[in-house]
Amino acid sequence: NAGVMQNPRHLVRRRGQEARLRCSPMKGHSHVYWYRQLPEEGLKFMVYLQKENIIDESGMPKERFSAEFPKEGPSILRIQQVVRGDSAAYFCASSLLAAHEQFFGPGTRLTVL
Amino acid sequence: KNEVEQSPQNLTAQEGEFITINCSYSVGISALHWLQQHPGGGIVSLFMLSSGKKKHGRLIATINIQEKHSSLHITASHPRDSAVYICAVEVAGANSKLTFGKGITLSVRP
Numbered sequence: 001n002a003g004v005m006q007n008p009r010h011l012v013r014r015r016g017q018e019a020r021l022r023c024s025p026m027k028g029h030s031h032v033y034w035y036r037q038l039p040e041e042g043l044k045f046m047v048y049l050q051k052e053n054i055i056d057e058s059g060m061p062k063e064r065f066s067a068e069f070p071k072e073g074p075s076i077l078r079i080q081q082v083v084r085g086d087s088a089a090y091f092c093a094s095s096l097l098a099a100h101e102q103f104f105g106p107g108t109r110l111t112v113l
Numbered sequence: 114k115n116e117v118e119q120s121p122q123n124l125t126a127q128e129g130e131f132i133t134i135n136c137s138y139s140v141g142i143s144a145l146h147w148l149q150q151h152p153g154g155g156i157v158s159l160f161m162l163s164s165g166k167k168k169h170g171r172l173i174a175t176i177n178i179q180e181k182h183s184s185l186h187i188t189a190s191h192p193r194d195s196a197v198y199i200c201a202v203e204v205a206g207a208n209s210k211l212t213f214g215k216g217i218t219l220s221v222r223p
Binding site for chain 2: 031033035041042043044045048055056058059089091093095098099100101102103104106107109
């Protein structure tokens with residue numbers, strides 16, 4: 001049973017470009033969480049999704065960031081018009097049910113030049 | 114003040130030593146998680162607990178709900194235990210999102 005998959009593992013973008021980060025949860029998991037780890041800082045919650053629904057997006061910046069988890073396919077975190085401050089490691093986690101153990105993906109390391 | 118505080122910030126131990134890492138939180142929670150992040154960056158879930166004590170191999174996690182405190186113990190420590198150990202809580206009534214401590218960097222010397 002494959003774990004949580006994230007791709008790409010490393011992503012380089014120039015300022016103003018778009019970044020798309022993908023997360024495939026563990027098989028059978030319908031709950032997905034996105035977290036961001038800025039350099040030298042701790043992890044911070046961004047958004048919690050359940051198939052086709054955004055449950056909690058209280059940690060998402062108001063502009064440029066969006067997330068989706070369609071009925072088919074991976075969850076996508078999209079960052080438009082990236083800035084240098086978006087450089088960070090973005091982790092996705094999935095769980096079978098709400099309030100269950102969360103399994104983390106390997107992360108996508110975004111570098112904005 | 115952070116909702117989740119961990120101490121000490123950095124910890125160095127000699128191989129074989131018994132290690133304790135502490136976590137205190139200031140909010141009502143529905144569960145507490147201990148995570149391990151290796152130098153390569155990957156995050157592994159070690160424990161999820163809401164009461165009492167759990168054990169897995171050389172790792173033991175305890176939680177005291179009344180005192181809002183949890184400890185992670187490592188017995189017979191080994192250099193491969195060197196990592197960042199992160200405490201995270203699910204705030205009661207706040208969905209399942211995690212609120213994280215800053216993590217403790219553990220180095221175990223051979």
